[in-house]
Amino acid sequence: xxxxxxxxxxxxxxxxxxxxxxxxxxxxxxxxxxxxASCGGCAAAASCGSPGLGSLAGRIxxxxxxxxxxxxxxVGERVVVGVTERALLKAALTAFALPMLAAFTAGGLAQxxxxxxxxxxxxxxxxxxxxxxxxxxxxxxxxxRGELAPRFLRRAQQDETCR
Amino acid sequence: MKETVMMxxxxxxxxxVILARFLGLCSFMGVTTRIDTAAGMGLATTFVITVSSxxxxxxxxxxxxxxxxxxxxxxxxxxxxxxxxxxxxxxxxKVSPSLFQMLGIYLPLITTNCAVLGVALLLxxxxxxxxxxxxxxxxxxxxxxxxxxxxxxxxxxxxxxSVPRLFAGPPIAFIVAGLLAMAFMGFSGxxxx
Numbered sequence: 001x002x003x004x005x006x007x008x009x010x011x012x013x014x015x016x017x018x019x020x021x022x023x024x025x026x027x028x029x030x031x032x033x034x035x036x037a038s039c040g041g042c043a044a045a046a047s048c049g050s051p052g053l054g055s056l057a058g059r060i061x062x063x064x065x066x067x068x069x070x071x072x073x074x075v076g077e078r079v080v081v082g083v084t085e086r087a088l089l090k091a092a093l094t095a096f097a098l099p100m101l102a103a104f105t106a107g108g109l110a111q112x113x114x115x116x117x118x119x120x121x122x123x124x125x126x127x128x129x130x131x132x133x134x135x136x137x138x139x140x141x142x143x144x145r146g147e148l149a150p151r152f153l154r155r156a157q158q159d160e161t162c163r
Numbered sequence: 164m165k166e167t168v169m170m171x172x173x174x175x176x177x178x179x180v181i182l183a184r185f186l187g188l189c190s191f192m193g194v195t196t197r198i199d200t201a202a203g204m205g206l207a208t209t210f211v212i213t214v215s216s217x218x219x220x221x222x223x224x225x226x227x228x229x230x231x232x233x234x235x236x237x238x239x240x241x242x243x244x245x246x247x248x249x250x251x252x253x254x255x256x257k258v259s260p261s262l263f264q265m266l267g268i269y270l271p272l273i274t275t276n277c278a279v280l281g282v283a284l285l286l287x288x289x290x291x292x293x294x295x296x297x298x299x300x301x302x303x304x305x306x307x308x309x310x311x312x313x314x315x316x317x318x319x320x321x322x323x324x325s326v327p328r329l330f331a332g333p334p335i336a337f338i339v340a341g342l343l344a345m346a347f348m349g350f351s352g353x354x355x356x
Contacts, residue, residue, distance in 0.1 A: 085199040092203040095262045096210035117293040139259030148261035
């Protein structure tokens with residue numbers, strides 16, 4: 001399912017990013033987040049140790065995403081896409097907090113019941129994977145509501161950057 | 164129980180990873196321009212620090228200590244951390260491609276975050292039980308996230324304030340970071356762990 005700007009009310013706070021149209025399949029445009037000099041083109045890019053990791057072509061390709069092409073985008077075009085602040089927080093909580101909560105619950109119970117290191121470790125690992133399954137369900141629910149999809153904001157101006 | 168709580172408070176507030184141990188400063192300055200990105204990065208780092216500490220504890224106890232390979236600790240931990248980040252990335256990609264699209268940007272940053280290695284090395288020196296080590300790592304990471312969010316909030320307000328041109332940008336951010344570190348010194352004395 002793809003989601004466009006029309007499906008959302010205009011949010012007060014949107015995190016913007018740049019993407020390039022890399023393919024058109026019928027009514028769907030495929031976009032790749034722009035390859036930046038650093039992880040996300042942050043203010044500390046010059047002194048950051050991870051530009052090499054952040055700019056790997058494979059990593060960028062893996063983050064390719066679809067968008068309904070109601071704005072007649074063409075291949076090679078640069079666009080500004082955005083997600084709401086709340087969506088980012090929800091995504092982070094779903095992906096990271098839920099598995100951690102499950103792991104600590106399982107580990108706490110194992111420690112209370114048995115108290116040995118190997119059993120606690122096993123329980124925490126099992127809890128972690130159970131948490132991942134729970135976060136998978138939650139993510140599907142969020143995705144179905146269109147809360148995780150970036151939306152098209154505007155065409156990027158020539159030489160427009162995030163800095 | 165009381166010792167565990169004090170240990171966690173000590174790790175999060177008194178010996179804060181960023182403001183007392185000065186680890187993870189790259190992301191502290193780089194990802195704190197907005198509260199939401201700081202919170203996202205904080206949660207991702209908390210997850211990776213906790214998971215990699217669990218793995219590091221097992222490697223330290225059952226491999227390095229057992230076979231007298233303590234001199235390989237740093238290089239082994241780096242390998243474990245990189246693997247933990249890759250594992251996290253792989254799992255999130257499988258669990259939900261939508262989440263991966265949104266959060267994948269944070270994960271490569273964490274690989275080179277020295278706070279992760281710093282916490283793992285601290286754990287190795289302290290000889291804790293598995294659950295205590297994991298809670299210590301979690302509390303350290305929670306302290307890291309807390310400072311990231313506080314600092315991001317301050318920087319968002321600074322962006323709206325009229326700052327003299329000479330201090331605008333990074334200079335005022337460094338001054339605020341210094342003031343925040345001094346404020347956190349107020350927690351010293353609560354716990355010494």
